[in-house]
Amino acid sequence: MPVKSAAPAPPDRPTRILSRQVMSWASWDWGSAAFNAVMTTFVFTVYLTSDAFGGEERASSTLGWGLAAAGLLIALLAPVTGQRSDNGGRRKLWLGVNSLIVALLTGLCFFVFPRPELLLLGVALIAAANIFFEFAGVNYNAMLSQISTPSSVGRISGFGWAMGYVGGIIALVIVLVAFVQPVVDWAGSSTKEALNIRLVAVFSALWFLAFALPVMFAVPEVPRQPKAAQLGFFASYGLLIRRVKAIYRTSPHTIFFLLASAVFRDGLAAVFTFGGIIAAGTFGFELSQVIVFAIAGNVIAALGAVVGGYFDDRVGPKRVIAASLIGLLVAGSAVLILGAETYSFFGMAWTGATTFWVFGLLLTLFVGPAQASSRAYLARLAPEGGEGELFGLYATTGRAVSFLAPTLFALSIGIFGAQRYGILGILVVLLAGLLLLLPVKPPAQVAPAVVPAA
Structure with missing residues (x-):
């Protein structure tokens, strides 16, 4: 039998955000912030690229290659791992297994002493943890359809993102003090x-x-699909190809959204990835100031995700994403244009640092809604029983273009000769994502996908 699009949610699914299932699901987002914010963004990778590991240039290059290799493996494996956890009725099991592996690899970073010969160990641990974190994320995102209804999926997705941001705030504060x-x-x-x-x-x-x-x-396991569960690992790729073709044939806008979201999500990721670098290099922030800015940015992003989720369920995710991308383009342009000079307003100096605080925080306000509504958009399109596979494709398409923002960031700096022009590269990626999104139909107008069983 074919796997049909998601039917109306059964009555036992949560209809309110503050339910046991939703709170338990969002708790994973809260906890994952320690890996995202602390380990890979603001603290441990900064330590790993310090002079203690043989020089910033060598260490940064090694880390970059390690994460690139991890990204390639994620792109190749994520859809099939998601598909196999769906088919085998083991979505929750693999979420738990992958989360445990991430925790173990993270804990092993304790043995990365500040010595050049341990650089490869540190990079290997972080890269491997990234791989299993993405695998866990595929199963976690697929659960969104299990713990929401069509009328609440936007708010619940936004609440999950907000919990992640707040968890990051608390974790960063603890790490700082x-x-x-x-x-x-x-x-x-x-x-x-x-x-x-x-x-x-x-x-x-x-x-x-x-x-x-x-x-x-708190969240039940998905039912097993016996015939599909018997497929071998490599045979799963054949099923994946057949299903992608079927989705394109019966619901092409699902594929169009995957492509558009891959581009603008790369721009969204770059806002946080390069935000701290720009704050320090262009606007002279000290490390403690960068962490304080990160905490404030997470607060604003959490509020944005909650408000965006509210509007998502009322006007649809496409409008929320488009409005957020426009807001990002306006705020980013202000940082780029106004950040180079000091202005005087009513006898008071408006410095580049002031510009970054005001418009940099405004950037974070729009990141949360765009991320949350992107996840909710796909959850509305996912075929019943195939959520993990589709979110695996979501991870793969994102990884496939993850070179865009870093490349344009570096290229813009090289062309214009100043770090702040890296912002221009990020803005180009966000604009491209917006233009690709505009022709894509909103979920309510997209034909349901009908994909073949094994």
């Missing part, structure tokens, strides 16, 4: 052999693991 700039001296705050930073890895592992557990007890 307990390890990086401790308010009280204690054994774990020692900088000898970078003990404080290595303990941040242990903290992040425990934080993620603790908050990943509730979903394992």
